Amino acid sequence: MSVETTVNGEPEEQIETEWTEYGFGGDAAFSVRDLDVYYDDDRALRSIDIDIPEESVTALIGPSGCGKSTFLRCLNRMNDRIRAARIEGSVAFRDRDIYGTDVDLVELRRRIGMVFQQPNPFPKSIRDNIAYGPRKHGDINTGLLSRLLGGDDREREEELVERCLRGAALWEEVSDRLDDNALGLSGGQQQRLCIARALAVDPEVILMDEPASALDPIATSKIEDLVEDLAEEYTVVIVTHNMQQAARISDQTAVFLTGGHLVEYGDTDQIFENPQSQRVEDYITGKFG
Numbered sequence: 001m002s003v004e005t006t007v008n009g010e011p012e013e014q015i016e017t018e019w020t021e022y023g024f025g026g027d028a029a030f031s032v033r034d035l036d037v038y039y040d041d042d043r044a045l046r047s048i049d050i051d052i053p054e055e056s057v058t059a060l061i062g063p064s065g066c067g068k069s070t071f072l073r074c075l076n077r078m079n080d081r082i083r084a085a086r087i088e089g090s091v092a093f094r095d096r097d098i099y100g101t102d103v104d105l106v107e108l109r110r111r112i113g114m115v116f117q118q119p120n121p122f123p124k125s126i127r128d129n130i131a132y133g134p135r136k137h138g139d140i141n142t143g144l145l146s147r148l149l150g151g152d153d154r155e156r157e158e159e160l161v162e163r164c165l166r167g168a169a170l171w172e173e174v175s176d177r178l179d180d181n182a183l184g185l186s187g188g189q190q191q192r193l194c195i196a197r198a199l200a201v202d203p204e205v206i207l208m209d210e211p212a213s214a215l216d217p218i219a220t221s222k223i224e225d226l227v228e229d230l231a232e233e234y235t236v237v238i239v240t241h242n243m244q245q246a247a248r249i250s251d252q253t254a255v256f257l258t259g260g261h262l263v264e265y266g267d268t269d270q271i272f273e274n275p276q277s278q279r280v281e282d283y284i285t286g287k288f289g
């Protein structure tokens, strides 16, 4: 299929797009339609259409600057914080338009959590890093924490901290030093703590923007195992530069290429073994990018 695109109303290059309808046979967590994103006059994403399934890992890959992080931030409206960013089109989460005027952004970002490239724990104890979100989201007696767990407050907090640290595969390493400052942890441990912190507010989706790119191979491998485990309970969308990582851990892969085009999307094995688009094949075989 040949798709003509325009930049600021001017015809641009003809993009050859091999688009296969990707049926994953389940419910979509996100349905994105005709999404364009601009930073001032520069268009970063072009006419993106994609359905992202529940409880699986979706990898976003592509060369630097193709719009992966921009797309990820559209899924929980983090681009709202960038003054230059403007969005057209629609993003529905569980069939509800997240760009509607009635959307509570704090609640949206509680349901759709985010983990960033650089681990960014608070300069507080390991315990406080986990408990911070639930405390912030409401009174401990009437808020989220009491909905999540039974028992008295202190017991609830202890249980929550343990459950989240176990969920992030960190408990065994830190259970005897919960009151130590989180900044004393290794980079890989800090990143798992950030994942535990994201889990503490009971999210439904975890967005990850290159969560292992600052880590060594052993820490990276722990994050990869964790991502696969998390997808049993959560919907995970992960940006990665590392194609082997995408191939290892994701169920479906979306390939963005220069200019903000989503060029191919499908089952990860199919994308890596039998891509429909020559440009995608060139990219994943290292001919460019």
Ligand SMILES: Nc1ncnc2c1ncn2[C@@H]1O[C@H](COP(=O)(O)OP(=O)(O)OP(=O)(O)O)[C@@H](O)[C@H]1O
Binding pocket: 039, 044, 062, 063, 064, 065, 066, 067, 068, 069, 070, 071, 082, 084, 241
């Ligand atoms: N805050 C911003 N203000 C202006 N332009 C931006 C901003 N963030 C991103 N861009 C531009 O949007 C385009 C897409 O950037 P984005 O960071 O989404 O790409 P990416 O694929 O995630 O890149 P990388 O892999 O290098 O992180 C780039 O041209 C970038 O310069």
